[in-house]
Amino acid sequence: MNTAAAKRPLEGIRVIDLSRVLAGPLCGQMLADMGAEVIKVEAPGGDENRQWGPMNPAGHSCNFMSVNRGKRGITLNLKTEGGRAVLDQLLAKADVLLHSFLPGTARALGIEEDVLRERHPHLVVAGISAFGASGELADRPGYDALLQAFSGIMSITGERDGAPVRSGVSFVDMATGVMAYCGVLTALMGRHRSRQGDLVHVSLLETAVSLLGYHGVGWMEAGVLPKREGSGLGHLIPYQCFRCRDGEVLTGALNDHTWVKLCRAVERPDLERDPGLATNAGRVARRAEVVGEFEKIFASGTVAYWLDRLEAGGVPIAPLHTIDQALSHPQSVANGMVVEVEGPEGKPLKLLGSPFKVGKGPNHAPRRPPLLGEHSEDVLRELLAMDAAQVNALRAQGAI
CATH class of the missing domain: 3.30.1540.10 (formyl-coa transferase, domain 3)
Structure with missing residues (x-):
C-alpha cells in the first residue's frame, strides 16, 4: 500500500473552528490529523494563543503551533455584518462548528445554538466552555489552572505538608479537547443515521470533575477525602x-x-x-x-x-525524565510522537504526534499551523466562489 496516498478516516468532513487557546483548537487539530478539512477562523487580532511563549527562532508561538496543525487560517470580524454573513455561508457548507464563546457573547454575535440549529439543521455544533452550558456560572470565563483549583484537583496535588500545586501540563484544557473530539465523532455518527446535526457541550469543569475518578467516588461512597500525596498514592505503599x-x-x-x-x-x-x-x-x-x-x-x-x-x-x-529526555527517547520516536511538517520559512517544524493511530496510513496532517489570515482569500474563492472585488470589499469593510 502507498501510505502517502492512503485516505484518512475523516476525509470529506469540513470543520469551521472558531475556538481559541487550547481545548477547542486541539479538538480541531485531532480532526485535521484524521483527514477533516479544518478552517480556523480568527478575529483580525488573532487567537490570544499566538502571543503566548515560548516563541521559536522564527518568532512563532509554540503554544499556538501545538494545537493548530493541519488547518487553513482565515480572519473574520464577527462584530461586522459582513463577517457574520460570510460565517453563515461557510456554515452552510460545513459539517462541524467548533466554538468557545460564552453564551452571552454567542447571543451578541447572532450564533446562539437555537439560531444555528434552525438555519443549519445538518450541522454538528460543539461548544467548549469553562463552567458548562447550565447553571449560574455558565457565563463565567475560565482557564486550566482555575478549573484545577475549582474542581478540587489542585487540593490533592503537591507534597503532603506543602502547598497545593498546579499540574505542570495544562491537562484539563487538553483533556477537554479530547472530550470534544469524542463528542463531535459521536454526533457525526448520530447524523449518519438521522441525517440531522446535533449539539455537543463540553467544558473544563465537566472534564476536570470526571477526571477525579476514584477519588470522587471514594468520597461519595466511602467518605474518604483524599489528601496530597506528592508523587505517591496514599492507598498503595510503596x-x-x-x-x-x-x-x-x-x-x-x-x-x-x-x-x-x-x-x-x-x-x-x-x-x-x-x-x-x-x-x-x-x-x-x-x-x-x-x-x-x-x-x-x-x-x-x-x-x-x-x-x-x-x-x-x-x-x-x-x-x-525531563521533557527533552522523554521526547528524544527511542520509544517516543518509535511510536510517532514526534513529527515534522514544513514551516512557513521552509524549515521543518517539530510537533507532537497524534496520541492514537488508525490503520497504517498517515496519522498526522502534513499542513503546518497557519499564519494569521493566511488562507482568507483562498477559502473565500474556493468555498464561496467570491471574486477579487468581493474579497476586497469585505476587506475594506473590516469584515476580514
Missing part, C-alpha cells in the same frame, strides 16, 4: 518517586505479589519476611517506616543500577 545518586525513579509494589519481587530485587529478605508488611493494608499502616527504608535503599545506587535490577526482577520502574 509506590512513588525515590531519589538515587544521580536522579530519581518511580517504582513500587502495586500488589502483594510485586512486593515480594521488590524486596528480592533490592535484596531485603527481612522486609519480605515481616508478616506485618505482607499485605498492602499492613504497609499502608506503616507508611513512614516503609517509605523511609526504601528512600535509604535507592539513595545507595544510580538510576541505571536500579533500572537494571528492578526490571530484571519484574518490578515496574521508570526514570524521572
Whole structure:
C-alpha cells in the first residue's frame, strides 16, 4: 500500500473552528490529523494563543503551533455584518462548528445554538466552555489552572505538608479537547443515521470533575477525602518517586505479589519476611517506616543500577525524565510522537504526534499551523466562489 496516498478516516468532513487557546483548537487539530478539512477562523487580532511563549527562532508561538496543525487560517470580524454573513455561508457548507464563546457573547454575535440549529439543521455544533452550558456560572470565563483549583484537583496535588500545586501540563484544557473530539465523532455518527446535526457541550469543569475518578467516588461512597500525596498514592505503599545518586525513579509494589519481587530485587529478605508488611493494608499502616527504608535503599545506587535490577526482577520502574529526555527517547520516536511538517520559512517544524493511530496510513496532517489570515482569500474563492472585488470589499469593510 502507498501510505502517502492512503485516505484518512475523516476525509470529506469540513470543520469551521472558531475556538481559541487550547481545548477547542486541539479538538480541531485531532480532526485535521484524521483527514477533516479544518478552517480556523480568527478575529483580525488573532487567537490570544499566538502571543503566548515560548516563541521559536522564527518568532512563532509554540503554544499556538501545538494545537493548530493541519488547518487553513482565515480572519473574520464577527462584530461586522459582513463577517457574520460570510460565517453563515461557510456554515452552510460545513459539517462541524467548533466554538468557545460564552453564551452571552454567542447571543451578541447572532450564533446562539437555537439560531444555528434552525438555519443549519445538518450541522454538528460543539461548544467548549469553562463552567458548562447550565447553571449560574455558565457565563463565567475560565482557564486550566482555575478549573484545577475549582474542581478540587489542585487540593490533592503537591507534597503532603506543602502547598497545593498546579499540574505542570495544562491537562484539563487538553483533556477537554479530547472530550470534544469524542463528542463531535459521536454526533457525526448520530447524523449518519438521522441525517440531522446535533449539539455537543463540553467544558473544563465537566472534564476536570470526571477526571477525579476514584477519588470522587471514594468520597461519595466511602467518605474518604483524599489528601496530597506528592508523587505517591496514599492507598498503595510503596509506590512513588525515590531519589538515587544521580536522579530519581518511580517504582513500587502495586500488589502483594510485586512486593515480594521488590524486596528480592533490592535484596531485603527481612522486609519480605515481616508478616506485618505482607499485605498492602499492613504497609499502608506503616507508611513512614516503609517509605523511609526504601528512600535509604535507592539513595545507595544510580538510576541505571536500579533500572537494571528492578526490571530484571519484574518490578515496574521508570526514570524521572525531563521533557527533552522523554521526547528524544527511542520509544517516543518509535511510536510517532514526534513529527515534522514544513514551516512557513521552509524549515521543518517539530510537533507532537497524534496520541492514537488508525490503520497504517498517515496519522498526522502534513499542513503546518497557519499564519494569521493566511488562507482568507483562498477559502473565500474556493468555498464561496467570491471574486477579487468581493474579497476586497469585505476587506475594506473590516469584515476580514
